[in-house]
Amino acid sequence: MELKNKICEISKKYDSFYLYDEKIIKNSISNLRKVFPEIEFLYSVKCNSNVNVLKSIFSEGFGADAASLAEVLMARKLDLDKNKIYYSAPGKTSKDIEVAINESNLIADSIEEIRRINMVSKSLNKVTEIGVRLNPDFSGKASKFGVDEDIFYDFLHNNSCQNIKIVGIHVHLKSQELNVETLANYYKNMFLLVEKVQNTLSYKLKYVNMGSGMGIQYSKSDVPLDLDRLKNLVKDNLSEFKKHNPDITIFIETGRYVTAKSGFYIMKVLDKKVSYGTTYLILKNTLNGFIKPSVIKLVSKYEKENPVSWEPLFTSKDAFEILTFKEETDKKEKVTLVGNLCTATDVIAEDIVLPSMDCGDIIVINNAGSYAAVLSPMQFSSQEKPVEVFLSVDGSIKIN
Secondary structure, three states: OHHHHHHHHHHOOOOEEEEEEHHHHHHHHHHHHHHOOOOEEEEEHHHOOOHHHHHHHHOOOOEEEEOOHHHHHHHHHOOOOHHHEEEEOOOOOHHHHHHHOOOOEEEEOOHHHHHHHHHHHHHOOOOEEEEEEEEOHHHOOOOOOOEEHHHHHHHHHOOOOOOEEEEEEEOOOOOOEOOHHHHHHHHHHHHHHHHHHHHHHOOOOOEEEOOOOEOOOOOOOOOOOOHHHHHHHHHHHHHHHHHHOOOOEEEEEOHHHOOHHHEEEEEEEEEEEEEOOEEEEEEOOOOOOOHHHHHHHHHHHHOOOOOOOEOOOEOOOOOOOEEOOOOOOOOEEEEEEEEOOOOOOOEEEEEEEEEOOOOOOEEEEOOOOOOOOOOOOOOHHHOOOOEEEEEOOOOOEEEO
16 A cells, blocks of 8 residues: 555656665565575676665675676676676677776676687786686577587687686576476586586686576466475585585576566556547557567567567566556446557557546556666657656655
8 A cells, every 4th residue: 555655646746657666675685585595696787777776785785797887887886896796798898898807707708708808807917717607518509698518618628818717607598487496407407517617627616606597476377486495496406515615606696586576667648539449548658668568569469379488578478467546446448558659569558448547547567677667768759758766665765
């Protein structure tokens, strides 16, 4: 009820906005800490880079998984220690490396990038400790990310890079995974991979970044991730690994798990019209405010059955709920929800039954705390952008 009241209050001032509830963020973090006290967590900044969201998460001791130099500098600006920032992305330029080498832990994405880091490090007359992203044999497929395992071992046997030292490995294979057996098997394979790499290097690594993958319940038909069961499936392998590698830090990137459920996207009804029997509700900033519901409509035009997820743009056809705060009324109507852009593709729902809506009423979409504002084309048509509202645990409001 408090959240509903806050949304209604804020909607008096703004026609479209995101609201991030810190209580939900903190609860998600607490769940992870309870299940995996032996593991460190990195927050994937690309999920939601709102400054207040970042401050809240970093205050809990999380590090940053940065996918760009800008994200590295964003975390540093918020006073996150450079040793807690892990910069992993393909295609880093020499300029990216020159800046990030003193501001973060670099994770190389290719053999060429290892050499590029080595050159920059040599010019600075230093030896730089780096991680390497691997595309392991157990993945079994080609990828734009990382170095194939056999290519990596060949490089190690012929390594002439004197100004780098490999101290960590990083693997990430899949997002939005809800099957705990799949995740547990993945972690087991990661522990075995660490041993193979260490045997080749002939020394111990400092860290292993096991990537993300933990999913959240988007659809009502999704079975929520059972963290307690995951803990039980992993505990023996984790305990054995820690016994033999007590000084290795194990990281898991949280991905969307921490923020997705915390976010809500709110749009005001700007206009209402009927055309050849279809009732249209014209909303403020749909496709250009929160693109993923519009992507669902686009995918549905071409794939009628069960389209495969394509993260982070498309998860499933029923990944969001549309709420109105008028559910108590008996008057219903079939409507199509569209936006205020000058394009016919600006649609988020067609022929759905909602409580009767009027101009000035609001539509609320849930699961908007990750891959939402950061993905949406807010420059299109030069519209006024939705604001981002942060609801603190103490009830205070921060807007940016």
